Amino acid sequence: MLDIVLLLKIGIVSPSPTHPGVGRDAPGELLGRSPTGQGGQSPRNVSIDGRDISSRRLSSSLPMTPRNEGEILDSTNLKSFGFNDLRVSTRNFRPDSVLGEGGFGCVFKGWIDEHTFKATKPGTGMVIAVKRLNQEGFQGHKEWLTEINYLGQLYHPNLVKLIGYCLEDEHRLLVYEFMPRGSLENHLFRRTSHFQPLSWNLRMKVALGAAKGLAYLHSPEAKVIYRDFKSSNILLDTNYNAKLSDFGLAKDGPIDGKSHVSTRIMGTYGYAAPEYMATGHLTARSDVYSFGVVLLEMLTGRRVLDKNRPRGEQNLIEWARPYLASKRRVLRVMDARIEGQYTPSSALRAATLAIKCIAVEPRYRPNMNEVVKALEQIQDTGSFKIEETAQKHRRTFAEDSGRKAASYPRPSASPFMT
Known part of the structure; x- marks a missing residue:
C-alpha cells in the first residue's frame, strides 16, 4: 500500500501558499x-x-x-x-x-x-x-x-x-x-493578537467536539463519509464548541455489504488517507486518518505540510512519528505555547491516539466512537479547567472584537467556508 510519505517523495503535489491575509x-x-x-x-x-x-x-x-x-x-x-x-x-x-x-x-x-x-x-x-x-x-x-x-x-x-x-x-x-471564533486552523497557526493560542484543555475540548461530529456522520443514522476533515473545516462558536463545516466533498457510505465507496480522488493533500490516495477506495477509516492528522497538528502546533520549515521537518507525520510512542520523547514535539498545561501521561495518551488514527493500514485505526471515548478519558483529568479557560479567552475575545472583525479561511472548495 502506498504510504503518504511516498506520495510526497514522488512529487504528486507540493503545498501552495495561502492568499495573504x-x-x-x-x-x-x-x-x-x-x-x-x-x-x-x-x-x-x-x-x-x-x-x-x-x-x-x-x-x-x-x-x-x-x-x-x-x-x-x-x-x-x-x-x-x-x-x-x-x-x-x-x-x-x-x-x-x-x-x-x-x-x-x-x-x-x-x-x-x-x-x-x-x-x-x-x-x-x-x-x-x-x-x-x-x-x-x-x-x-x-x-x-x-x-x-x-x-x-x-x-x-x-x-x-x-x-x-x-x-x-x-x-x-x-x-x-455565524461562527464568531473562526476556524481551528486560525487559532493554531495564525500569529496575531486576535487569535490567542488555544490552551491544552481547549484543544482537547475542540478535538472531542470534532470527533463527536465525525462519529455522528459515521453512525447508522447518517452513514456519511466526510472526506475533507482538516483544521480549516472545524469552526468554533463563542464557547469553543467545534462544528464541522464544508460538506461539498461528502459521500454516502458503502451500502449493500460493500466495504468501500470508489470515487475520484478528491480532498486536501496531507490530510487524505494513503490508501484512498492510492486506490480511490473511500471508507469511514479514511476520515479517521484525517482526524489523526488534525490531532497531531493540535498537539504540535505545526501544519501537516510546511515548506517554511527545515528539510526533514516539512512533513509533520514523517517528523513526529519517531517521537510519539515515548513518554519522554513525545514532549519534544509538543507545542511550546502550551507547555506546563498538561501531564506527561495525558500528552502520551493523546499522542498514542494520534498514532493509532494515522496507521497506514486502515484496519489498525480505531473507529470514531472509540476515538470519542479515548478523548473523553483524556479530558476527564482536567475538565474542570476547560470552562475557566474558555471564560478567560472569551474576555480577551470581547476586548478585541470591537477592534477587528473575524474573517473566514479561504474556501477549500466547499460552499460552507468560502
Whole structure:
C-alpha cells in the first residue's frame, strides 16, 4: 500500500501558499479569521492526476439520493432566500463585509431578522455568513447542491448549521450560522493578537467536539463519509464548541455489504488517507486518518505540510512519528505555547491516539466512537479547567472584537467556508 510519505517523495503535489491575509477555507471557517502565510503553507487540494485544484474543488458525484436538484431542494427545511435580501444584508457584498475568499467564491458577513429572515441594519438581528458562488463552472453548482443535500438533512451540535440558500437566475448562495471564533486552523497557526493560542484543555475540548461530529456522520443514522476533515473545516462558536463545516466533498457510505465507496480522488493533500490516495477506495477509516492528522497538528502546533520549515521537518507525520510512542520523547514535539498545561501521561495518551488514527493500514485505526471515548478519558483529568479557560479567552475575545472583525479561511472548495 502506498504510504503518504511516498506520495510526497514522488512529487504528486507540493503545498501552495495561502492568499495573504486570507485563510484557506472561507466556507470551513464561516466564523473565523483567516490565517496568514506566517504559519507555513497550506496543503493543496489535488485530484488523482496531481493537478492543483485548490481554487476549484470538484466533487466526484452527487449523493445517490435524492438524485436531482428539485428533489434535493424539496427534501430540506431550509429557507429559500431572495438574492436582493442577501445583497442588502451584506451591504451589497461590500469588500469590508468579506470574511474569507477562495476559488469558489467569497463569504460575507450579514445580518437578518431572526423571525422574518429579512435583511436588517448591520449590528442588528442575527449575524449570518453568506457564501456567494462564483458564477462559473458546473462543478461548483454540484458542490453547492451536495452541501444543501447533507446539511439540509443532518442535524447535530457538532455540525455547522445551514440556514438556507439562494437559487435565483445565475446566483447561487448559501447562508450559514455565524461562527464568531473562526476556524481551528486560525487559532493554531495564525500569529496575531486576535487569535490567542488555544490552551491544552481547549484543544482537547475542540478535538472531542470534532470527533463527536465525525462519529455522528459515521453512525447508522447518517452513514456519511466526510472526506475533507482538516483544521480549516472545524469552526468554533463563542464557547469553543467545534462544528464541522464544508460538506461539498461528502459521500454516502458503502451500502449493500460493500466495504468501500470508489470515487475520484478528491480532498486536501496531507490530510487524505494513503490508501484512498492510492486506490480511490473511500471508507469511514479514511476520515479517521484525517482526524489523526488534525490531532497531531493540535498537539504540535505545526501544519501537516510546511515548506517554511527545515528539510526533514516539512512533513509533520514523517517528523513526529519517531517521537510519539515515548513518554519522554513525545514532549519534544509538543507545542511550546502550551507547555506546563498538561501531564506527561495525558500528552502520551493523546499522542498514542494520534498514532493509532494515522496507521497506514486502515484496519489498525480505531473507529470514531472509540476515538470519542479515548478523548473523553483524556479530558476527564482536567475538565474542570476547560470552562475557566474558555471564560478567560472569551474576555480577551470581547476586548478585541470591537477592534477587528473575524474573517473566514479561504474556501477549500466547499460552499460552507468560502
